[in-house]
Amino acid sequence: MQWLVTGGAGFIGTNFIRLALAAHPDLSIVNLDKLTYAGNRQNLADLEGSGRYQFLQGDICLPAHVERAIELAGGRPAAIINIAAESHVDRSITAAGECVRTNVLGTQVLLDAARRCAAQRFLQVSTDEIYGSLGPAGRFHERSPLAPNSPYAASKAAAELLVRAAVHTHGVPAIITRGSNNYGSYQTPEKLIPLAISNADAGQPIPLYGNGANIRNWIFVEDHCRGILAALERGRPGEAYNLGGTDEIENRALLGQILGLMGKPSSLIRPVPDRPGHDFRYSLDSTRAITELGWTPQIGLTEGLARTIAWYRSNPAWTAQSRDSKFAAYYQGQYPTLHHEAAPR
Ligand code: NAD
Ligand code: TDX
Numbered sequence: 001m002q003w004l005v006t007g008g009a010g011f012i013g014t015n016f017i018r019l020a021l022a023a024h025p026d027l028s029i030v031n032l033d034k035l036t037y038a039g040n041r042q043n044l045a046d047l048e049g050s051g052r053y054q055f056l057q058g059d060i061c062l063p064a065h066v067e068r069a070i071e072l073a074g075g076r077p078a079a080i081i082n083i084a085a086e087s088h089v090d091r092s093i094t095a096a097g098e099c100v101r102t103n104v105l106g107t108q109v110l111l112d113a114a115r116r117c118a119a120q121r122f123l124q125v126s127t128d129e130i131y132g133s134l135g136p137a138g139r140f141h142e143r144s145p146l147a148p149n150s151p152y153a154a155s156k157a158a159a160e161l162l163v164r165a166a167v168h169t170h171g172v173p174a175i176i177t178r179g180s181n182n183y184g185s186y187q188t189p190e191k192l193i194p195l196a197i198s199n200a201d202a203g204q205p206i207p208l209y210g211n212g213a214n215i216r217n218w219i220f221v222e223d224h225c226r227g228i229l230a231a232l233e234r235g236r237p238g239e240a241y242n243l244g245g246t247d248e249i250e251n252r253a254l255l256g257q258i259l260g261l262m263g264k265p266s267s268l269i270r271p272v273p274d275r276p277g278h279d280f281r282y283s284l285d286s287t288r289a290i291t292e293l294g295w296t297p298q299i300g301l302t303e304g305l306a307r308t309i310a311w312y313r314s315n316p317a318w319t320a321q322s323r324d325s326k327f328a329a330y331y332q333g334q335y336p337t338l339h340h341e342a343a344p345r
Helices: 011-023 041-047 063-072 089-094 097-117 151-170 192-201 221-234 251-262 287-293 301-314 316-322 325-334
Strands: 002-006 028-033 053-057 079-082 121-127 174-179 181-183 206-209 215-220 240-243 247-250 269-272
Touching: 002 011, 002 063, 011 028, 011 041, 011 221, 028 063, 041 053, 053 063, 063 097, 079 097, 079 221, 089 097, 089 151, 089 325, 097 121, 097 151, 121 151, 121 221, 151 174, 174 221, 181 221, 181 301, 192 206, 192 251, 192 301, 206 251, 215 221, 215 251, 215 301, 221 240, 221 287, 240 287, 247 251, 251 269, 251 301, 301 316
Parallel strands: 002 028, 002 079, 028 053, 079 121, 121 174, 174 240, 181 215, 206 269
Antiparallel strands: 215 247
8 A cells, every 4th residue: 555645754744654654564655745944854764765665855836746756656546645735824924925835736736646646535634724713612613614814724725625626526535634733743843832842941932922812722743643544544535524632722821831841930931922813712623533533632731742842852953953044044033022032042
């Protein structure tokens, strides 16, 4: 059995490939990844040469690169799993072009390829952000309207509509998963949790947007990856499945919990100007995935954070490599009010 995975050198892709190969001894995977700032080939270097994993550097927006990846996967992969994306909301607010190109055009190029090679399944990894923002109460279910608020979220919603059209018009057997906020190993430190852990370990201030009352629904990355696998194997083509995590928490309380677990002072938290258009709250009703796929998230926030902190502390070289000079330039542009306090290491 051969699968084509895109974006497998990023955070969720790395975790997904490890999980899928462990779950299926007869599976081999081709990983097509452009290696943007968010991709790191070394994440899965130990699998290269195993005979079950091949890495191909390439761009999902370029049909020739996608065709090459499909050839490497034997010409007719049993599944194409699209994990590649420009995934950071803040970067999409500063400059939306790459986000729209990869997330929208790239998805269409992959759908066209799936049709041509008659892949048996296409799985689009999407996000809760396509639903927009909630107030203090309520949850999103799969029939909630798409109401994205950031350029990133809008590009992911657009990709979902292209997937829907490919199912309806061309009969592509595609399934969509909508995960909530992920955390865990291999996440680049532009995102809140790895930024907090790596800044705290370096004794540097942690930026908290606005009043810190925004709420996210956190899912441990391995729970999310099990959900993607379950949807691929047991989901119905044409359907979307919410994959929400176990915990909802305000950002300021989350940072307090992380610092407590790390034995660091909460005085490291520094309010910074709010994100423009900042969604207040996300919360997913995952009843469909629980009943149809037999999936449930298993790792609660306290355990997941402890495991995540332990991973970052065991892998300082990985973090140092992620926090390179390009990251420093990004950080200075994103957090000008913090820059004078300390530069990221
Ligand atoms: P990430 O930014 O860590 O990784 C993205 C990967 O895609 C990188 O390896 C990058 O090199 C690759 N990539 C980018 N553009 C590419 C292109 N044009 N061609 C080929 N490869 C390209 O992202 P992530 O956090 O792992 O997210 C993965 C997917 O999961 C995304 O589709 C995202 O929308 C979705 N998602 C993420 C979260 C989350 O909390 N991180 C939650 C729900 C859904
Ligand atoms: O420095 C920060 N300070 C801060 O207060 C950063 C980077 C974020 N925040 C806030 C903004 C959000 O309310 O923390 C929350 C989480 O922010 P991010 O880690 O940037 O995630 P979010 O914007 O919620 O989006 C994430 O979840 C859905 C992923 O990045 C997306 O790819 C996914 O689709």
